Amino acid sequence: MPAQPLGQPAPLDGRIPFDSxxxxxxxxxxxxxxxxxxxxxxxxxxxxxxxxxxxxxxxxxxxxxxxxxxxxxxxxxxxxxxxxxxxxxxxxxxxxxxxxxxxxxxxxxxxxxxxxxxxxxxxxxxxxxxxxxxxxxxxxxxxxxxxxxxxxxxxxxxxxxxxxxxxxxxxxxxxxxxxxxxxxxxxxxxxxxxxxxxxxxxxxxxxxxxxxxxxxxxxxxxxxxxxxxxxxxxxxxxxxxxxxxxxxxxxxxxxxxxxxxxxxxxxxxxxxxxxxxxxxxxxxxxxxxRNQDWWGVGPGAHSHVDGTRWWNLKHPVPYTTRVRQGLSPAAAREVLSQETRRFEDIMLMLRVIDGLPVSRLVEGRQGTDIASSLDWLVGQGLIDEQALADGRVRLTLQGRLLGDAVTRELLPDLY
The missing domain is CATH 3.20.20.70 (Aldolase class I)
Structure with a gap:
């Protein structure tokens, strides 16, 4: 069974640091x-x-x-x-x-x-x-x-x-x-x-x-x-x-x-x-x-609230010991940076039929660079031309087969 991811220590009181x-x-x-x-x-x-x-x-x-x-x-x-x-x-x-x-x-x-x-x-x-x-x-x-x-x-x-x-x-x-x-x-x-x-x-x-x-x-x-x-x-x-x-x-x-x-x-x-x-x-x-909020209950369950992500102890015995004591069963957590949240938003939104707003892509990159990448992806048949004209990046059938290549083209600085 794979090991749990590394992270920051999770407080036993479970307190979550909201930005707002x-x-x-x-x-x-x-x-x-x-x-x-x-x-x-x-x-x-x-x-x-x-x-x-x-x-x-x-x-x-x-x-x-x-x-x-x-x-x-x-x-x-x-x-x-x-x-x-x-x-x-x-x-x-x-x-x-x-x-x-x-x-x-x-x-x-x-x-x-x-x-x-x-x-x-x-x-x-x-x-x-x-x-x-x-x-x-x-x-x-x-x-x-x-x-x-x-x-x-x-x-x-x-x-x-x-x-x-x-x-x-x-x-x-x-x-x-x-x-x-x-x-x-x-x-x-x-x-x-x-x-x-x-x-x-x-x-x-x-x-x-x-x-x-x-x-x-x-x-x-x-x-x-x-x-x-x-x-x-x-x-x-x-x-x-x-x-x-x-x-x-x-x-x-x-x-x-x-x-x-x-x-x-x-x-x-x-x-x-x-x-x-x-x-x-x-x-x-x-x-x-859509990277919304959820609480994960149970051994090994993952949670995400407002950019704070944590994961519970995997084995049922230590997990149960914690919850019966009224303590957080989290093994570790991470507070996501704005750049990480943007990267994950883009990766996830590209997978769904609604597609990714072009405006979300432009953040942090020059508009001319984005336009060049999008034109290339249209030319390769990987994203839908009509959806792009409507301001969204939507994968074609071929694009769904090559989704990683599309993501690498749109986020070259993160690969």
Whole structure:
């Protein structure tokens, strides 16, 4: 499992140094709850997850809801004492791990406490991830009755051989069944897919994409496999058991998925995300892509408020010790410079269909330099000419394949 990033010491009282608390009213505030439990740790996964339910000393799956609630209460106190104005939650997302390893009643109880402490904006999105094998019809009805609006199922692939390479243990035939249950319960549905697993053919990827759209979800995320250092898959590739994913093959799979999604009425709104209509775009992920504020609850969870970013202790035992003592579970933090915030804004905004305002690019660079770079990118077919005429930088399909090259051209001083 990768080490945590280095940073500045995080104060045990969690106090946040706002530049201007008044400016926070203009920023959305979301909640992320990390549930670190899994039945099996997938070979490609570098998230903070554990294939155990009991760490001893009363720490584990059975106590997790109470410990998450303790951090929620700590969060409210810290924000109030730091001078933050009260803000209702713009979105809530339970991720993992496998959140539905927790009883549905526990997920509802955590959500209820969050709403009690912060409130919920009208139309707020409340999502949980779920493994297709770890959720029942009754669970989904309990979640909907408890305030959840959306469920994201980890489908990944419909091909058993591909799932085996990824160490995914769910039964592909369960996916359409749980999608139907979620629909019956009144939940929006998203499916997560992964392409580029070692040995996956273009035909197998097409089989997965066509199966996914046939289930009729509102939203689909299609992520390219990234081989992260410290994972089982990285070790297998290093030993020669598998080959590294081929970049040209990955591009072919992206283009294939794009064509099928477009044909079936799913339209891109972020490089890896597609929705049936704008109302089904992930509100929570948009908060990340727009660099808004969120508090991350749970072991290893990351938070960001007004340019201060921090990350919690990864292991559940020290994390739990801190929250039960009423102390910050943060391992470290960083206060971002204006230049870093600008760089991240540009990188993130370039990924979404709304694009990047040209005015945001001009800050810190000569207008003539920017114009030259933008003209070159249009000429290469990497950004949309009409969008540029309207004052925004929006990636073309080719630009989505070569997003890093676009960023390097626009931000040469930061590479």
């Amino acid at each position: 608390a008044a400016s926070l009213q203009e920023r959305d505030f979301s909640l992320y709850v990390h549930v670190p439990f899994c039945s099996v740790r997938c070979g490609y996964c570098d998230f903070n997850t554990y294939a155990t339910e009991d760490f001893g000393d009363g720490v584990g799956l059975g106590s997790y809801a109470d410990d998450a609630i303790a951090e929620l209460e700590f969060a409210q106190r810290v924000l109030r004492e730091s001078g933050a104005p009260e803000r209702k939650l713009y979105s809530v997302f339970f991720g993992g791990g496998t959140p539905t390893k927790l009883p549905a009643a526990d997920l509802v109880r955590i959500l209820a406490k969050a709403i009690n402490l912060f409130g919920l904006e009208k139309g707020a999105e409340v999502t949980t991830e779920a493994n297709p094998d770890s959720v029942t019809r009754d669970d989904l009805f309990t979640l909907r009755a408890g305030g959840f609006t959306r469920v994201s199922f980890g489908m990944q692939s419909v091909v058993p051989d591909v799932l085996a390479v990824l160490d995914r243990t769910h039964t592909p035939a369960n996916v359409p069944k749980v999608v139907a249950w979620a629909r019956e319960a009144g939940l929006q549905v998203s499916l997560d897919l992964i392409y580029g697993a070692p040995g996956e053919s273009l035909e197998q990827w097409e089989q997965t994409v066509r199966a996914a759209v046939s289930y009729g979800p509102d939203h689909i995320s299609a992520y390219s496999l990234i081989v992260e250092e410290g994972t089982k898959l990285a070790a297998q590739i290093r030993r020669g058991e598998f080959a590294m994913p081929d970049e040209d093959a990955m591009a072919d799979k992206y283009l294939l998925a794009e064509a099928i999604f477009d044909e079936e009425g799913y339209h891109w709104y972020e490089v890896s995300n597609y929705a049936k209509s704008p109302e089904f775009r992930s509100r929570h992920n948009y908060a990340y892509w």
